[in-house]
Amino acid sequence: MTKINNAITVLADETLGNAVLREYTEVKRAAAVGERIKIIATDQRIPIGTIAKCTVADQFTDGSIDTDTPFPGSEHDGFIDAERTEYVVLTPSDVIRIDDKRYRLVERKANVGDTVLIVNAVNDARDDYGYGNGETYVVMKIGGECPEIWPDDTESSEIYLEREEYSVIEPLVSRIRDVPTEAAATSTPIDTAAIIAQVSAVFAETFAKVGVRLTQIERILQAKETPLIVTTPETIASFNEHYPTRDDVIERAKADIENVKTPWKSVDNSPQYFVSNRVCDVEFIVNRDKRTVVALLRWRYNGAIQSRGKSRCARGDVFNASIGRAVSLRRALGLEVPAEYTDAPQPTEPRVGDVLYWRRQGETYRIDGINGYYYDFTLLPSGEKYTGVPYHYGVPTDNGNTSIIDDSREEPEVSA
Structure with missing residues (x-):
């Protein structure tokens, strides 16, 4: 029979590089191979509180095990007899501790603003992408269905996480009855009006951005009498404008290299790249192995780098240098990156040159x-x-x- 104690044991989680502490529930039952145990009773040979791992379980004597920890004075090093009720099994819970704060691991898709814990980073994530197991990040964006983190706190380091790589962590809040009465009585009153004003401002800004896209879609479906499927040249052009193909996006990206220039007061008023009121030339560095493009804006006067931007193709997406150049250049110039670049449709069939x-x-x-x-x-x-x-x-x-x-x-x- 299994019996659960109220006590918990806190240990470093080996799977997360010992950077995160996990709470383990103490359970009185026979240990299985690979499980951690804690010594709770002793016959003078095993120190109470010793943590060990079950390596062999006796199939004839329920609960008798060998461990990876030798105990001086025992007939068999590491042998524990279950009849002496010497140990409890440590069962991992979904509660972890980071910097003395308790969190619960939640297995769901992350949303913008959520904090995620890296639990199963892809191979070479540390060397290639700058993140690893046991680290926490705030989700900055959602690219397609993947949460986006910024390992070096800048958008140029954006990484798209696969679902199996992370768990969402939510802080555990103390129950009301755990809060002392004195503290509750002397706490600062909540300014409800200020909170409502802040929330309203956030919603207004969000709806303003979303409203632009909704308006574009409404233009296509504006006339209720018009069938949804129509083939007029105007409707086709409108649909292509708002739902571009991958070829459309690539062509726009190529044209964007020139379109982001601004006029320069010269004889011919020719467009140029400007950073801090300095005329610059752009240099692109394309790394196909790492699937990145870097844009360097150099001052035309002496070649000094004035600004740089970087784009990285998300894992699972098809790399395209033209889109990468447009994204990195816009970031170097401090311009907004259109969603059609980051959410471009993927190719559906191979072509010459792919x-x-x-x-x-x-x-x-x-x-x-x-x-x-x-x-x-x-x-x-x-x-x-x-x-x-x-x-x-x-x-x-x-x-x-x-x-x-x-x-x-x-x-x-x-x-x-």
């Missing part, structure tokens, strides 16, 4: 030509030429083993 990743082989290829069901492709980075069918979108035999990872369709020498 880079593919073949999971079965662990290799990347660039499509050189498409001839019916057969593809001419180049193995990257060796440069060997092949002809075959490394990828055919929608063919059952592919089984999802190959995917598009880069549709920039640029020659390698264009990027750094």
